Amino acid sequence: MHALEKMLARASGRDVVETGEIVRANIDLVEVNDLYLQVVKSYWDLNGKKVWDPDKVTFVFDHYAPCPSMKTADNHKIMRKFCSEQGIEKLFDVGDGICHQVLVEEGLVKPGNIIVETDSHTTTLGAFGAFGTGVGSTDMAMILLEGKLWFKVPEIIKVEINGKLRSNVMAKDVILHIIGKLGQDAAVYKAIEFTGSTVRDMEIDERMVLCNMCVEMGAKATYIQPDQKTLRFLKDHGAVDFTIFETDEDFAYAQSYSFDVSELVPQVARPHSVDNVDDLASVAGEKIDQVFIGTCTGGRLNDISTAAKILENKQVAQGTRFIVIPASKSILKQSVERGYFQTLMESGAVFATPGCGPCLGVHQGVIASGESCASTSSRNFPGRMGSPKGNIFIVSPATASATAIAGKLASAPCQEEG
């Protein structure tokens, strides 16, 4: 069996599970984000009285942070009351950061655990050897009632990535390249495991980018076998009591792909789909009205330090807005302590509260019709960040930084590292 299958077996009280079969798994941790008051409403519709285990339930207010409207403020208010009535103590309020990042920093994400969130990018958690997946409000309401959910045991795709990345070529470039090659529906209903020397060499921040973006190929979950780096990270964040599963040697993957990224150059996903990927050079020079560095895929410490390095002693181009939003309060704090914010501020960046920012087009940098945005986020669907007539170019934080200086799409110098 694969490590992911062993997790599903453990969680459903079984010795063995097989691809395609339906299991009912006990859930180790759930997260409800602030978009989905519907979860609470559905829970009430189901006559819910007391959630199955308040210690395993978390709420994160990240998408409307702070609230842009009276309606969202009302929604937050009802959710806060729900948490207090239900004895849910793990409520991460406005400014704490984006759900996928906050749970990890709090030591709540553990290898071998089944973690379900009301957010599609929960695939991020595979970077820690957890089975992380997103669901809608009704599924979540059912879990709140019973602590269980049914899953089909997914087929598993192996993606091996080898080669030493050039400077200023980042995990975002790697995953865009892979999505461009495999397509937006390559992993629908399936799980993806990453292996190979590039993945081993990557720091945790970068591994999270790979796993995060797999949902853009439809993946249900992801997996990276935990190693010393993972263990150190988990220890630093206080995660204890977990089991690391290993895949059996004779496990047969549904598909296997192999990529050599040693020659990879900066990539871009052009409007309006995430698999519309090409070398950045193909669109270099395109005028950009707004640059956004942030989100659950592009707003971590590594992303902000990369930006600070590139923008040091440089100025953002006239006529280009440059928005930087750390993915969590802890990243904000470290960015300030290490001087990254000072550097970015002097170069002309503006900042907003840790959270999703303009990623889904509700606040803090919505784009107008005809405008173009270079963004480190994960989606460039029409209307994702505001006007359906706006253009979103998905790029790495290094490319976003070089673009902010140029006022048009440009990549940071990339050389083979010696």
Add this chain to the structure above:
Amino acid sequence: MKILSGKALVFGDNIDTDQIYPGRYIELTDHAEIAEHAMEGVDPHFVEKVRSGDIVVGGKNFGCGSSREHAVICLKNSNIGGIIAKSFARIFYRNCINLGLPAIEVKNLEISEGESISIDLDKGKVFVGSREYAFAPLPEYVLEIIRVDGIFNYYAKNNGVK
């Protein structure tokens, strides 16, 4: 189970949840209000066109993107009969079943906007004029959820909740 029939409203591949239900309306919680924005990101005239019982037809990977259940709530409350697509994104598919909205995968469907279409869920057949297409019938568990119009009724029935 009754046969679903209506007129086809046809869309392309990779219709994502931002197109089905733009993010700026996620704050809404009233289902009738949510329905006013169905498909707004891809066809702003959808809500004027759609009639009760119509069938939404999509291409590959229908409903990809976010986990927002609003994308199904808006279609369900537009009173469509169901959705046929070449394939569905996972979370969207689960959300459809949970809310009792039939979601059928037919890989080789040929159909134009406005054509009449009917679906026999029990037999696993789709009819468009004289053309007939087969699909793998839904598992009994799923059919039962659709029969009782969603997981809420299903749960109530099986757990004695009023």
